[in-house]
Amino acid sequence: xxxxxxxxxxxxxxxxxxxxxxxxxxxxxxxxxxxxxxxxxxxxxxxxxxxxxxxxxxxxxxxxxxxxxxxxxxxxxxxxxxxxxxxxxxxxxxxxxxxxxxxxxxxxxxxxxxxxxxxxxxxxxxxxxxxxxxxxxxxxxxxxxxxxxxxxxxxxxxxxxxxxxxxxxxxxxxxxxxxxxxxxxxxxxxxxxxxxxxxxxxxxxxxxxxxxxxxxxxxxxxxxxxxxxxxxxxxxxxxxxxxxxxxxxxxxxxx
Amino acid sequence: xxxxxxxxxxxxxxxxxxxxxxxxxxxxxxxxxxxxxxxxxxxxxxxxxxxxxxxxxxxxxxxxxxxxxxxxxxxxxxxxxxxxxxxxxxxxxxxxxxxxxxxxxxxxxxxxxxxxxxxxxxxxxxxxxxxxxxxxxxxxxxxxxxxxxxxxxxxxxxxxxxxxxxxxxxxxxxxxxxxxxxxxxxxxxxxxxxxxxxxxxxxxxxxxxxxxxxxxxxxxxxxxxxxxxxxxxxxxxxxxxxxxxxxxxxxxxxx
Numbered sequence: 001x002x003x004x005x006x007x008x009x010x011x012x013x014x015x016x017x018x019x020x021x022x023x024x025x026x027x028x029x030x031x032x033x034x035x036x037x038x039x040x041x042x043x044x045x046x047x048x049x050x051x052x053x054x055x056x057x058x059x060x061x062x063x064x065x066x067x068x069x070x071x072x073x074x075x076x077x078x079x080x081x082x083x084x085x086x087x088x089x090x091x092x093x094x095x096x097x098x099x100x101x102x103x104x105x106x107x108x109x110x111x112x113x114x115x116x117x118x119x120x121x122x123x124x125x126x127x128x129x130x131x132x133x134x135x136x137x138x139x140x141x142x143x144x145x146x147x148x149x150x151x152x153x154x155x156x157x158x159x160x161x162x163x164x165x166x167x168x169x170x171x172x173x174x175x176x177x178x179x180x181x182x183x184x185x186x187x188x189x190x191x192x193x194x195x196x197x198x199x200x201x202x203x204x205x206x207x208x209x210x211x212x213x214x215x216x217x218x219x220x221x222x223x224x225x226x227x228x229x230x231x232x233x234x235x236x237x238x239x240x241x242x243x244x245x246x247x248x249x250x251x252x253x254x255x
Numbered sequence: 256x257x258x259x260x261x262x263x264x265x266x267x268x269x270x271x272x273x274x275x276x277x278x279x280x281x282x283x284x285x286x287x288x289x290x291x292x293x294x295x296x297x298x299x300x301x302x303x304x305x306x307x308x309x310x311x312x313x314x315x316x317x318x319x320x321x322x323x324x325x326x327x328x329x330x331x332x333x334x335x336x337x338x339x340x341x342x343x344x345x346x347x348x349x350x351x352x353x354x355x356x357x358x359x360x361x362x363x364x365x366x367x368x369x370x371x372x373x374x375x376x377x378x379x380x381x382x383x384x385x386x387x388x389x390x391x392x393x394x395x396x397x398x399x400x401x402x403x404x405x406x407x408x409x410x411x412x413x414x415x416x417x418x419x420x421x422x423x424x425x426x427x428x429x430x431x432x433x434x435x436x437x438x439x440x441x442x443x444x445x446x447x448x449x450x451x452x453x454x455x456x457x458x459x460x461x462x463x464x465x466x467x468x469x470x471x472x473x474x475x476x477x478x479x480x481x482x483x484x485x486x487x488x489x490x491x492x493x494x495x496x497x498x499x500x501x502x503x504x505x506x507x508x509x510x
Binding site: 154155157160194200201202204205206207208209211212213215216 | 409410412415449455456457459460461462463464466467468470471
């Protein structure tokens, strides 16, 4: 069966002008703002008009664009050393959107799409949103390949090892016992978790795996703490919030 | 400050006659059956009349009693080698109840009670139930010690190492790659999880820590799967259920 691999992600603005497109598409996503379409549009407009300039400023500080597109291209180059099938990026909110890859796959007679979400944890707001996007685009194109979804890798040993090697590199020459290690995950509204999203479970699994790996290498921090970042709006989100923890540190040296 | 250590647990029947007391006290617990007292009593009577003889039969197969009281006594003997403070068991549903320890502590002028829940994961149905039991008994006795609660240890490295050594001992001489490892945790109704109980998160953390530890020792199973056991009644519980997984194994050798 002729196969192709699609790397799924939300995408990141390729330039400052794309920041608005990125936000508009994100807040038009029914998996992100889970309400009726009219209310969603209303709320989206409020959020975007309040945040657009701040978000642009953040991307200016990052060099005028997101690092994600380039990192994805590098990853694809590396994967090509191991796989003899076509590999495409498929982003959710900015180009390259999935349609480019899907048109090529349809043209080339690809019979099986292997979807690899770049998100370590499964969430309706990320993995499901991307998978539904692919399914809808395929349907609209009259293209019916077999679709295979790769499992979340939040506690895959090689992934955990790679993350921990980064942590250990950063701490080289420093006394880990004097530091708190904050593991900061993107937050989500509690309402989404209560509706059955497994994201929090898998984030906790990821944190426990990192703790265990570090301990197995004899690396001991003063404390290892899981926190959540990037809360938007006034509803209840996953806790503790990164900003609150940084405002009230119980300990002074934080990585 | 004069201290004492209390080991909290649900307790297990010391003989066949205590099985009914065990069930009656468990299903009288507002943290277990979270409904109004009249409904709780009604439901408790139904469950107990349906299950009492089966549960007694199970304890007969275990030798006419639960192994928990004896294991707790052994643990206390070992702890006494490390700690120079009084150590007491405090069980929730059968003797030794907390009152015995609390009367002794009050008499001896103990000013701080250190509560160590034997449950690796925090749950309202276990840890909170025991802590509230202690608080209420202290209040009724006019005893106001300082109370310190020890954190859950579901991803404590030494605990994970001890669990994994047991697994590795059991697999000695066997080819782990040919086996599925099922990690079976006690289930809970989804309604309790949705009300904010962190139990499932911590069970997932525990499972990811075990996976990571085993991988760090080069131990590879065919698959490691988290399952939930001991479902009661018809409401939705945590999944997958152990019994369903055993009925439909995707693989034949299971530990």
